[in-house]
Amino acid sequence: MQNKTTIDDIAKKAGVGRTTVSRVLNNTGYVNEKTRKKIEEVIQSCNYVPSATARNFAKQDSNMIGVIVPEAHNPYFAAALEGIYEVLEEKELLLVLCNSNKSFDKEEKILKLLKQQKLKGLIITPAIDDLDVQKILEYKKLIESLRIPVTFMDSGLDFNDWDTVYFDNAGGAYNATKVMIEHGFDDIGIITGNLSTKTARDRYKGYLRAFEEHGLAVREENIFQGDFTTKTAYQITQKILERKTYPTTVFTTNNLTTIGFIKAVYDAKLVLGKDIRCISFDKVNTFEDLKYSYIERDPKAMGHLATTMLMERIANTSMPVRKYYMPSEIRVNL
Structure with missing residues (x-):
């Protein structure tokens, strides 16, 4: 049966504030030894285990990378996801996959939901088109509001503010x-x-x-x-x-x-x-x-490169924006 004890319950039982409990859980900030021991005893007696998401939120950090594609069922994007997963597995990061189903409205909702999840970074193949200038401006503002590194993958749009991996x-x-x-x-x-x-x-x-x-x-x-x-x-x-x-x-x-x-x-x-x-x-x-x-084309290599570029951007947010065209070849079989 799932333990429904919350951090507020721990604070109440230990007679301290929520922030103090958070400091003990995340080993951040000063807590005197007597108070720390008391909080740890309450945590142990309640069998309280904080979720990874709660820990990440408290530390303002995350081990989650968001990925938004327009057709998750398409073998092309399935191959790209293989490349993405290979890099994330090596980095011990979690993949949060979302499918926009080629709908800008759905993509907009997804972005607003992901904004609440404290992602480490985001890879996105946008559903939005470039004909509607007003929508593009709103879209850019929404991406900017995430305040995390973003890499565009196989995008029909050309944004100068974010790293992008293209095919021609x-x-x-x-x-x-x-x-x-x-x-x-x-x-x-x-x-x-x-x-x-x-x-x-x-x-x-x-x-x-x-x-x-x-x-x-x-x-x-x-x-x-x-x-x-x-x-x-x-x-x-x-x-x-x-x-x-x-x-x-x-x-x-x-x-x-x-x-x-x-x-x-x-x-x-x-x-x-x-x-x-x-x-x-x-x-x-x-x-x-x-x-x-x-x-x-090699969509797996594209996914791998997009993720590698995102990892580099996370490590150095001040580097120049990069654009990369993936190669392709014509196979003639007549």
């Missing part, structure tokens, strides 16, 4: 489209993400730039707006394949979109890599033996 979304999409064009596949459709988000827009811009630099026209009927989910990508692909003519290649702009696309292709009894090709933003590990091309 526009550059990756440009290189992927360029490679397919140079291999002779210039009839390339695209299933985008929600274009109200910067990540989706950047990838779409990279796709358009590759066409423009090769002097090719983009066919509007080959542009399909998705939302980075498997379900929507599956439905869009079904509609693509119902057409009399469809693109020889489709650029799927995230891993979940790729899963939906490939499932629809197989359900239509078509052969991937022969009847239609795919160039994917990110590898899908479960499709390792299938014939499709992809942009290969």
Whole structure:
């Protein structure tokens, strides 16, 4: 049965103030030996064990690192969390994981809750987009109010006040489209993400730039707006394949979109890599033996680096703000 004795109960029984009990528990400040012994006897008789959170709060310290991601179920972020956990385990720190579910309102609530938890630091992939200037200003104020070191990971936003680890979304999409064009596949459709988000827009811009630099026209009927989910990508692909003519290649702009696309292709009894090709933003590990091309990134390394940067920031809050672009490679499988 859980012991519900509180620090106030200990203080009352020992006939001292709450602050004096706190000093004994945390071994901070002066307490005369007679009073200390009396408080320790009361603590022992009540079987009182203070929580780690209570101790950390009293010491104005913490062993907890907060992490906020937009899709905790996504294998991409699961891999990033592996990298984060490796560093935290080595440092004997706890991970407090929160999922914003790509919702700014939910992320805002999470940040306000975490503000009460006395975190040591925070790693965040923001759900907020950069179109609404007022929201961005409010968001920055909220982050600043945490008063702890923060590292942004795989962020579509570029804040000059915090360390950030990026992937080049526009550059990756440009290189992927360029490679397919140079291999002779210039009839390339695209299933985008929600274009109200910067990540989706950047990838779409990279796709358009590759066409423009090769002097090719983009066919509007080959542009399909998705939302980075498997379900929507599956439905869009079904509609693509119902057409009399469809693109020889489709650029799927995230891993979940790729899963939906490939499932629809197989359900239509078509052969991937022969009847239609795919160039994917990110590898899908479960499709390792299938014939499709992809942009290969290392989200685990990204999580590891973001956490290492946060640890360095905690150790030295006055160092210059750092920005780091993670590398990526195009794996062609035609």
